[in-house]
Amino acid sequence: MASNIITISREYGSGGRTVGELVAKKLGLPLYDREVVNAMAEKCGFSRDFIEEVGEYASVSNSFLFSLAVTSQSDKNINMMSSADQLYACQTRYIRELAEKGPCVIVGRCADHILKNREDVFHAFIYADMDFRVNYMVENYQKDAKLMPKWLREKDNRRKVYYKHYTGETWGDPHNYDVCLNTASTGIETAADIIVKLVQG
Amino acid sequence: MASNIITISREYGSGGRTVGELVAKKLGLPLYDREVVNAMAEKCGFSRDFIEEVGEYASVSNSFLFSLAVTSQSDKNINMMSSADQLYACQTRYIRELAEKGPCVIVGRCADHILKNREDVFHAFIYADMDFRVNYMVENYQKDAKLMPKWLREKDNRRKVYYKHYTGETWGDPHNYDVCLNTASTGIETAADIIVKLVQG
Incomplete structure (x- = not known):
């Protein structure tokens, strides 16, 4: 492809x-990663801290309103929603705009689900064994190795809840992606090479 | 790797x-695929039809006995188990023997789980979008396209139940594998090339 x-x-x-x-x-x-966050912060009026905290992790009550908001070009429904739902609606519309602008790489933010109906999008899921992830956090973010397994599992669980809430699907289910690569096995550079080769067709 | x-x-x-x-x-x-089936049929005294039907699909009541049987070299516990459990125990021991014999490719039969603690094993999960799978079954096995989606979902569900029953894990969870490749996206030949490149390190 x-x-x-x-x-x-x-x-x-x-x-x-x-x-x-x-x-x-x-x-x-x-x-687009933190750039997405920054742009959303400007565009929708949320603080960056709120977006970073709620943008991928919130566990909030469901609302039908955000589906109206994301399919409409009007902001009139947005004001009736919870802040988390407003943020998701805003994020959805902004990611669609990014895709309309042209070729790009988008990290996180449910972009796989938001763009799932476009034929020209390649979806990758990057994961790793727990030992690899702990080492990665220690080496790159100076985190405490002893605290990491629990901390990472909590992050995973919050992402799963958020993803299920807004997409109705299971985060990390291979069927949402074209490839799933375990960086503990492939390495980070090779994972990138595989994706590049596949998207070049 | x-x-x-x-x-x-x-x-x-x-x-x-x-x-x-x-x-x-x-x-x-x-x-090793049908060859495994044939060898097991000879080795454990099951008919090939029974093994092909039960070998990856059975939904049976749990038993602690097979864990004794697969860790022991003795057959004394096997006679106390259900036929499906006996088959799994036999399959487990046989797949471990295959791995001991030397380099090989093993398709299906929970080999990913059975060999999960060996460092020298590479695990791949091959899946595809439903449209691709239906076309594949029509083209390669002359199946009825209309019946295929339901038939394939039933196959998936039976495999999931079997895998959960014997391994305690979720079939198709990326964490059980080094890579997961969607052949509807990568194509069959490229999927094989990616695996070959990764196992060559």
């Missing part, structure tokens, strides 16, 4: 963001 | 068996 938009979903500590950076660099494409 | 034993777990209709054949051919390794 030849795709020009790539979404990277990833487990915390798997090196998935770095895979995204490498893919973007190798293909000469813009990378 | 450099591995010399490869397990291929696959969804029905994904072309996973063909991926296994290609990997075995490209690496010059023996392939």
Whole structure:
């Protein structure tokens, strides 16, 4: 397949963001990750702290309103929703706009689900064994190795809850992706190379 | 990583068996699939029909006895188990023997779980979108396209139940594998090439 938009979903500590950076660099494409957060903060009026905390992790009550908001170009429904739902609606519309703008790499933010109906999008899931993730967090973020397994499992669980809540699907189910790569086995550079080769068709 | 034993777990209709054949051919390794079935039939005294039906699909009541049987070299516990449990115990011991014999490719039969504690084994999961699987079954096995989605979902469910029953884990969870490849996206030949490249390290 030849795709020009790539979404990277990833487990915390798997090196998935770095895979995204490498893919973007190798293909000469813009990378959207914290840039997405920053843009959303400006566009929707949320603070960056709120978006970083709620943007992928919130466990909130469901609302039918966000589906109206994300399919409509009007903001009139947004004001009736919870802040978390408003953020998801805003994020959805913004990610669709990014995809309309042209080829890019988008890391996280349910972009795989938001763009699932586009034929020109390649979806990768990056994950890793727990030992790899703990080492990655210790080496790259100076975290305490003893605390990491519990901390990472909590992150996973919150992402799963958030993803299920907004997409109705299971986060990390292979069927949502074109490939799933275990960086503990492939390495980060090779994972990026595999994605680049596949999207070039 | 450099591995010399490869397990291929696959969804029905994904072309996973063909991926296994290609990997075995490209690496010059023996392939175990129906050969495993045949050998087990001889070794444990089950009919081939029984093994093909029960070997990956049975939903049976749990038994602690098979764990004794598979860790013991004695057959004394096997006679106390259900036929399905006896088959799993026999299969487990036989797959471990195959791995001891040397480099090979093993398709299906919970080999990923049975060999999970060996460091020298590479695990791949081959899956595909439903449209691809239906077309694959129509083209390769002359099946009725209208009946296939329900038939394939039933196969998936039976495999999931069987896998959960004997391994305690979720069939198709990426964490059981080094890579998961969607052949509807990668194609069968490329999926095999990716595995070959990764196992060669």
